[in-house]
Amino acid sequence: MSTLILVEHEGGEIRPATLSVVTAAAAIGGDVHLLVAGSDAAGVADKAAAITGVSKVMLADSPAYANELAENLSALVVKHAEGYSHILFAATAAGKNVMPRVAALLDVSGISDIIEVKSEDTFVRPIYAGNALATVKSSDSVKVMGVRTTAFDAAAAEGGSASVETVEAGEANDKVSFVGQELSQSDRPELTSADIVVSGGRGMQSGENFAMLDDIAGKLNAAVGASRAAVDAGFVPNEYQVGQTGKVVAPDLYLAVGISGAIQHLAGMKDSKVIVAINKDEEAPIFQVADYGLVADLFDALPELSAALDS
Amino acid sequence: MKIIVGVKRVLDYNVKARVKADKSGIELANVKMSMNPFDEIAVEEALRIKEAGNADEVIAVSIGPSQSQETIRTALAMGADRGILIETDEQLQPLAIAKLFKHLVEKEEPGLVVLGKQAIDDDSNQTGQMLSAMTGMSQATFASKVEFDGDHLKVTREVDAGLESIKVSLPSIITADLRLNEPRYAKLPNIMKAKKKPLEVIPVADTGVDVSSGLSVVEVNEPPKREAGIIVNSVAELVEKLRNEAKVI
Numbered sequence: 001m002s003t004l005i006l007v008e009h010e011g012g013e014i015r016p017a018t019l020s021v022v023t024a025a026a027a028i029g030g031d032v033h034l035l036v037a038g039s040d041a042a043g044v045a046d047k048a049a050a051i052t053g054v055s056k057v058m059l060a061d062s063p064a065y066a067n068e069l070a071e072n073l074s075a076l077v078v079k080h081a082e083g084y085s086h087i088l089f090a091a092t093a094a095g096k097n098v099m100p101r102v103a104a105l106l107d108v109s110g111i112s113d114i115i116e117v118k119s120e121d122t123f124v125r126p127i128y129a130g131n132a133l134a135t136v137k138s139s140d141s142v143k144v145m146g147v148r149t150t151a152f153d154a155a156a157a158e159g160g161s162a163s164v165e166t167v168e169a170g171e172a173n174d175k176v177s178f179v180g181q182e183l184s185q186s187d188r189p190e191l192t193s194a195d196i197v198v199s200g201g202r203g204m205q206s207g208e209n210f211a212m213l214d215d216i217a218g219k220l221n222a223a224v225g226a227s228r229a230a231v232d233a234g235f236v237p238n239e240y241q242v243g244q245t246g247k248v249v250a251p252d253l254y255l256a257v258g259i260s261g262a263i264q265h266l267a268g269m270k271d272s273k274v275i276v277a278i279n280k281d282e283e284a285p286i287f288q289v290a291d292y293g294l295v296a297d298l299f300d301a302l303p304e305l306s307a308a309l310d311s
Numbered sequence: 312m313k314i315i316v317g318v319k320r321v322l323d324y325n326v327k328a329r330v331k332a333d334k335s336g337i338e339l340a341n342v343k344m345s346m347n348p349f350d351e352i353a354v355e356e357a358l359r360i361k362e363a364g365n366a367d368e369v370i371a372v373s374i375g376p377s378q379s380q381e382t383i384r385t386a387l388a389m390g391a392d393r394g395i396l397i398e399t400d401e402q403l404q405p406l407a408i409a410k411l412f413k414h415l416v417e418k419e420e421p422g423l424v425v426l427g428k429q430a431i432d433d434d435s436n437q438t439g440q441m442l443s444a445m446t447g448m449s450q451a452t453f454a455s456k457v458e459f460d461g462d463h464l465k466v467t468r469e470v471d472a473g474l475e476s477i478k479v480s481l482p483s484i485i486t487a488d489l490r491l492n493e494p495r496y497a498k499l500p501n502i503m504k505a506k507k508k509p510l511e512v513i514p515v516a517d518t519g520v521d522v523s524s525g526l527s528v529v530e531v532n533e534p535p536k537r538e539a540g541i542i543v544n545s546v547a548e549l550v551e552k553l554r555n556e557a558k559v560i
Contacts, residue, residue: 070440070450093470097452100405100437101444109406109526112435122529127433128328132337133532140525175449179465181475220560238455238469238490244431245489253559263327270537274557276549291540291557294549304546
């Protein structure tokens with residue numbers, strides 16, 4: 001039994017999501033091999049080789065892999081899939097783009113968003129925005145899966161000493177090309193891996209008012225998130241969205257401000273260790289999942305909170 | 312150019328899913344069912360592309376039980392030209408759904424397939440990607456903007472760090488994200504007209520497509536409940552609790 005993991009990386013660094021996937025692979029058992037696809041990615045392969053629990057790293061270096069195009073990555077994974085019992089991806093936007101293609105090319109079912117490994121062929125995944133957990137069993141010869149990274153601790157990035165082998169890269173698909181990107185610039189920790197997340201909802205009333213959350217996030221070294229309502233209202237960009245169709249987070253502390261707590265939002269944050277809700281509506285569903293609730297007008301509470309954090 | 316758009320009948324967005332007592336799945340008897348919200352966005356985008364003169368026909372396709380005809384009628388009332396239901400009472404996995412769409416793609420030869428990025432029941436987020444891999448049509452998932460440029464599309468995609476744009480050649484498969492558009496409501500006269508639009512029903516067995524799956528559901532459970540917390544009376548008390556009780560700040 002052996003597992004192949006497609007490594008996610010950017011700017012020469014391995015994304016934390018991949019470290020969680022390594023932990024999921026360890027729970028399955030058997031050898032864990034990583035595939036690094038990138039342009040000038042030898043440095044990434046060396047870092048991948050240092051991850052605890054990894055026994056082999058394959059490096060496919062080609063400009064075709066510079067921008068995570070799904071066509072190119074899926075073809076590469078399939079090219080090197082022979083012999084593996086499991087092929088894992090992080091359930092990130094990039095991973096979700098590739099995983100089902102690999103499953104389809106191998107003619108097996110894909111298994112999205114696993115949160116628990118019951119055995120080598122049985123896994124648990126949330127359905128219906130996390131309102132139910134399905135235990136699924138696969139009889140496919142190879143299990144192709146996405147791993148919900150918040151459900152698995154990160155493997156140690158150091159301590160391993162895997163071998164690195166250069167493997168043949170595939171052709172670049174000529175039907176698709178990368179044009180550009182607009183990434184949000186922030187000094188804050190990344191939303192899905194931050195220890196503390198401060199999120200705002202429709203109650204924030206405007207994008208300008210998110211400055212109050214930024215201020216508090218700065219004092220707590222937290223990431224800033226938002227509900228779908230706040231994103232749809234244009235207060236903040238889409239990458240802030242926490243929920244069923246946005247990002248899933250599970251920080252030590254989740255502070256929900258002016259968020260009513262629709263089930264679609266709860267799906268993205270209810271596995272946080274401690275949840276705090278500030279809302280002026282005491283009937284808001286968010287209070288049913290909050291460890292600490294404060295019924296207050298956020299425009300009074302946030303300045304007070306900011307001041308209290310200084311003391 | 313034809314556009315195929317996928318419409319799935321799912322538990323309504325506003326209805327809370329309840330696990331059946333025998334743990335076999337979710338209770339779907341006597342609850343409101345609707346079109347998957349992402350598919351509404353997909354239908355809207357297909358219609359806008361047609362209205363802009365970039366397509367001639369929009370075909371709404373559903374795969375599911377007989378009642379999925381209602382979902383197709385909703386798409387027809389929004390403005391789709393005709394419907395196809397591949398009828399099955401089985402809960403098919405995305406792999407089988409993608410194979411059935413491929414079957415229709417080979418028959419209809421659309422220039423574009425527009426699907427929702429995921430269905431809000433099984434939250435798989437797989438069908439579009441699988442269909443692209445199976446057909447060789449280009450893939451543009453999580454789309455928040457679609458622009459025509461000759462025989463290419465420029466698609467803006469929602470990714471974890473923001474937005475990225477890619478250029479894909481036609482034929483292509485697009486999966487719709489939330490902010491691609493605001494779907495229209497069907498107007499009453501159009502709902503009446505939709506009843507007369509053609510809707511072909513094809514039993515799944517007649518497609519000759521292998522819909523077997525290596526994946527089975529063992530059981531479905533309620534998620535663990537969070538214990539109810541406490542209401543604090545002031546910001547000062549909140550900060551004190553977070554520092555000394557929860558020890559998270």
